Amino acid sequence: MLVNYFNKVLGVLVDTRRMDVGVPDAFVADVLRLLRNYHPGRKSFQVRHMEQLTGKLIFIAGTASWLKFLLPSLFTSVAAAVGANYEYLAGSNKEFRRMLKLSRDPFADEDNRSFAQGKTAKAAHACRRTHFINTTLREELHLI
Numbered sequence: 162m163l164v165n166y167f168n169k170v171l172g173v174l175v176d177t178r179r180m181d182v183g184v185p186d187a188f189v190a191d192v193l194r195l196l197r198n199y200h201p202g203r204k205s206f207q208v209r210h211m212e213q214l215t216g217k218l219i220f221i222a223g224t225a226s227w228l229k230f231l232l233p234s235l236f237t238s239v240a241a242a243v244g245a246n247y248e249y250l251a252g253s254n255k256e257f258r259r260m261l262k263l264s265r266d267p268f269a270d271e272d273n274r275s276f277a278q279g280k281t282a283k284a285a286h287a288c289r290r291t292h293f294i295n296t297t298l299r300e301e302l303h304l305i
Contacts, residue, residue, distance in 0.1 A: 169185070172184075172188070183224055188217070188220070195210075195213065196302065196305060199214075199302045201299070203294060204293060205291040205293050206292055207290070208239065208242045208285075208290075208292070209286060211235070211242070212239055212286065214235075218235070234298060235298065235302075238295065241292075243285055245292060246288040246290055249288065249290055250284055250288060257281060257284055260281050260284075
């Protein structure tokens with residue numbers, strides 16, 4: 162790292178002369194591009210796309226504290242969608258049910274349980290099932 166008053170540390174721009182912390186413009190432009198996909202006419206989303214957007218918004222919220230108050234509804238919607246994915250996969254995928262049973266078995270080997278937990282979590286988050294955008298999620302995406 163160069164000794165300078167203006168540095169980029171962990172993706173955050175730090176200006177020690179102005180005592181200012183910010184996010185690079187390219188990162189903000191990428192987030193705005195993702196937000197444009199959620200126009201008022203859009204009806205549904207996939208979990209992995211919404212998780213990508215919320216992850217980037219959390220990073221920006223580290224420098225813009227007002228954004229932290231708008232994110233809980235996004236988290237709730239994503240959590241509900243992941244739960245719905247678990248239910249869907251448990252009802253439709255035999256391998257998922259087997260891994261879910263193994264992950265909850267207290268007598269199974271710890272390595273096997275950890276592997277099964279990872280497989281079920283990955284499957285639930287990567288499921289391509291679409292979920293409807295509710296009114297609170299739509300309003301918060303519009304505010305952001």
